[in-house]
Amino acid sequence: SLPALASARGYRFSLGVLTLVPLLAVAAIAWLIPADEPSEPETKALRRSGRRLEHAVWWMTGYAFMMGAGVAAFGAYLPLYIQEDLGRSVGTAGAVVGLIGLVGILARVAFGWVSERFGRFALSLGVMGAGAIGASLLVLGASPDTAGVMWLAAALFGVSAITWNTVGMIAVLAEVGDQDAGRASGYVQAGFYGGYALSPIVFGYSVDATGNYDLGWLGVTVVFAAATVVAILWHRSRAPGT
Numbered sequence: 001s002l003p004a005l006a007s008a009r010g011y012r013f014s015l016g017v018l019t020l021v022p023l024l025a026v027a028a029i030a031w032l033i034p035a036d037e038p039s040e041p042e043t044k045a046l047r048r049s050g051r052r053l054e055h056a057v058w059w060m061t062g063y064a065f066m067m068g069a070g071v072a073a074f075g076a077y078l079p080l081y082i083q084e085d086l087g088r089s090v091g092t093a094g095a096v097v098g099l100i101g102l103v104g105i106l107a108r109v110a111f112g113w114v115s116e117r118f119g120r121f122a123l124s125l126g127v128m129g130a131g132a133i134g135a136s137l138l139v140l141g142a143s144p145d146t147a148g149v150m151w152l153a154a155a156l157f158g159v160s161a162i163t164w165n166t167v168g169m170i171a172v173l174a175e176v177g178d179q180d181a182g183r184a185s186g187y188v189q190a191g192f193y194g195g196y197a198l199s200p201i202v203f204g205y206s207v208d209a210t211g212n213y214d215l216g217w218l219g220v221t222v223v224f225a226a227a228t229v230v231a232i233l234w235h236r237s238r239a240p241g242t
Helices: 002-009 011-018 020-032 043-048 055-084 090-118 121-140 149-159 164-176 178-210 214-237
Strands: none
Touching (some): 002 011, 002 090, 011 020, 055 090, 055 121, 055 164, 055 178, 090 149, 121 149, 121 164, 164 178, 178 214
């Protein structure tokens, strides 16, 4: 909705309206969510907090870095690419990005349910990486005459790259347990946001240097491929049936 509103009233007005969303979220937290019950820290958990983490955490951290790099560049430059290179309107570009979020909502629920019941986290993450590769290849091969493929790329991206975090956090709990989950999830999220912060800068410089988006989209494809390889290697390193 934001691009359409911006086209009609300008970006400053639209961003002003957008500030209502976090304000409503703060109000909802205050009014609707019950306060936490106070609890004493578990001495046993504190004693164990210095132990070594499972190898799975480092596999997931590497995977998260690659996926973060791909997700950030894809989300940051897809709408600009649709408008500048494919010749579509700002509203259309925003709607394509909106589809990513809509599909991602449904996919997170579905993948979360499947992963929680059947496990095979490394395999699931590998499938998501492969889906992200497909989405970036569709974008890389698009042209003004085939711009409609962006809708398919957005849906595929929403099912795969946007959804991996749900499976990743369930995997953290399953692999390390409750007492180490905070530390382990911190490493995984640090990896994710490390890639997330870096890739848009590199992508932007590649566009400035080459005058087109091809090298950037190729780079996105490569990092998604690297994430898929990490997931496959993690899966192969595990004992059969786990």
